[in-house]
Amino acid sequence: MSASQQIESKRATDSTLLLGTLAFIVLAVVGLFIVKWFPYWNKAHVAAVTHAIGSSIVSGKGIAPPAVGLAAAWQYTIAYFNSVWMAVVLALLLGSTVQVFVPRRWLLRMLGARNAKSAAVAGALSLGGMM
Amino acid sequence: MVIGLRRQHASIGSSLAFFLGNPVLNPATLIFMGFILGWQFSAIRLVAGVLLIAAVVAIANRMTPDDVPDHAPAPELAPIEREGRSVGTLFVAWLHELWNEMVAVLPGYAVIVFILGGLRAWLFPPDFTIHAAGLGGMALVSLVGTLFVIPTAGEVPIVQTLLGHGMNVGAAVALIVTLPTISLPSLFIVRKAFPAKVLAMTFGVIFAGGLIAGTIAQLVLR
Numbered sequence: 002m003s004a005s006q007q008i009e010s011k012r013a014t015d016s017t018l019l020l021g022t023l024a025f026i027v028l029a030v031v032g033l034f035i036v037k038w039f040p041y042w043n044k045a046h047v048a049a050v051t052h053a054i055g056s057s058i059v060s061g062k063g064i065a066p067p068a069v070g071l072a073a074a075w076q077y078t079i080a081y082f083n084s085v086w087m088a089v090v091l092a093l094l095l096g097s098t099v100q101v102f103v104p105r106r107w108l109l110r111m112l113g114a115r116n117a118k119s120a121a122v123a124g125a126l127s128l129g130g131m132m
Numbered sequence: 133m134v135i136g137l138r139r140q141h142a143s144i145g146s147s148l149a150f151f152l153g154n155p156v157l158n159p160a161t162l163i164f165m166g167f168i169l170g171w172q173f174s175a176i177r178l179v180a181g182v183l184l185i186a187a188v189v190a191i192a193n194r195m196t197p198d199d200v201p202d203h204a205p206a207p208e209l210a211p212i213e214r215e216g217r218s219v220g221t222l223f224v225a226w227l228h229e230l231w232n233e234m235v236a237v238l239p240g241y242a243v244i245v246f247i248l249g250g251l252r253a254w255l256f257p258p259d260f261t262i263h264a265a266g267l268g269g270m271a272l273v274s275l276v277g278t279l280f281v282i283p284t285a286g287e288v289p290i291v292q293t294l295l296g297h298g299m300n301v302g303a304a305v306a307l308i309v310t311l312p313t314i315s316l317p318s319l320f321i322v323r324k325a326f327p328a329k330v331l332a333m334t335f336g337v338i339f340a341g342g343l344i345a346g347t348i349a350q351l352v353l354r
Contacts, residue, residue, distance in 0.1 A: 017217075018212060021212040021222075041160035048163070048168055053289065053292065054164050055289050056289055057294075058289070059256050059290050060252070060293065062293070063293075064261070064297045065253070065258050066256050067253060068253050069251055071250060073249060073253065075246070075250075077246070077249020077252065078246045081283055082242070085284070092133050093230060093234060093237070096133045096134075098136075098226065099140060103212070104212060105208070105209060108142060109140075109141055112143065112146040112150075113143055114143055115145055115193050117189070120143075120145040120148070120189040123142070123150040123153070124157065124185055128153065128159055130150075130158075131158045131159065131160050131284065
């Protein structure tokens with residue numbers, strides 16, 4: 002293989018890696034927009050106007066939770082997953098996509114160090130997650 | 133997502149920052165909270181959240197000095213970096229990881245939510261939550277807040293309802309700091325991504341953070 006061919010193949014590899022990473026970013030941005038950012042934008046307006054975003058998931062309108070038992074467990078499970086299922090699906094998709102489609106050495110450069118900077122980058126990225 | 137980051141060898145500190153930052157620093161929740169409970173609550177939550185993450189990350193990095201030596205051999209490549217990859221192999225690898233995550237996460241997650249949901253009356257007895265005050269009361273509220281699981285921003289209406297019935301401002305702050313941050317299910321989900329002692333430490337720090345923030349709020353607010 003000549004030097005120029007080697008350079009060609011190196012470039013092709015890098016563009017695939019870039020494409021994989023881009024796919025992850027697009028999935029994250031589009032997914033978070035649908036599941037989090039857009040609904041929360043609307044919810045913020047509701048909160049500003051009505052000073053409420055629904056009743057307590059623990060106890061409804063009152064302060065006494067339902068008696069301990071299967072009925073309470075079932076009702077909570079439904080209410081909870083009804084509220085979070087889209088976020089759970091997105092999180093699972095993002096979790097597997099980051100493992101397969103994002104080059105490890107790129108991720109390591111950003112989040113691999115055991116220092117405050119790496120943690121600050123991760124903390125800043127987490128702001129967009131709103132999970 | 134945190135599991136994926138850890139499998140990709142993101143450091144323990146950054147993964148923890150991501151794990152905790154997502155719920156506790158959630159800008160949307162801080163905004164809802166400002167409009168509904170008052171901006172002083174959002175401010176306390178923001179400051180407490182940043183301090184808690186910094187504390188957990190600093191302790192975790194100190195606790196695991198040999199986890200990733202500086203000159204560790206290069207980590208295994210991600211599927212997209214491997215030779216001979218194709219659209220087919222990547223898709224299979226992706227489905228494989230997705231399936232593994234679903235099996236490892238979903239059943240246990242649902243069961244723990246089910247159990248905690250069923251025990252609500254014991255975890256949040258109105259007579260106790262409304263009157264919780266002092267170090268002991270605040271500690272119990274923080275413990276419940278650290279264990280219990282709620283959807284994103286669920287703490288806002290929970291605390292709104294309790295405050296409306298006369299809950300102590302300190303106990304309210306303890307709940308605001310601990311309820312969203314971690315829970316039994318969230319610890320279960322990341323159980324293999326972090327050493328057990330790191331998760332135990334995280335639990336302790338969040339619990340203590342609720343206790344301290346609640347106590348300070350009790351003294352400062354009114």
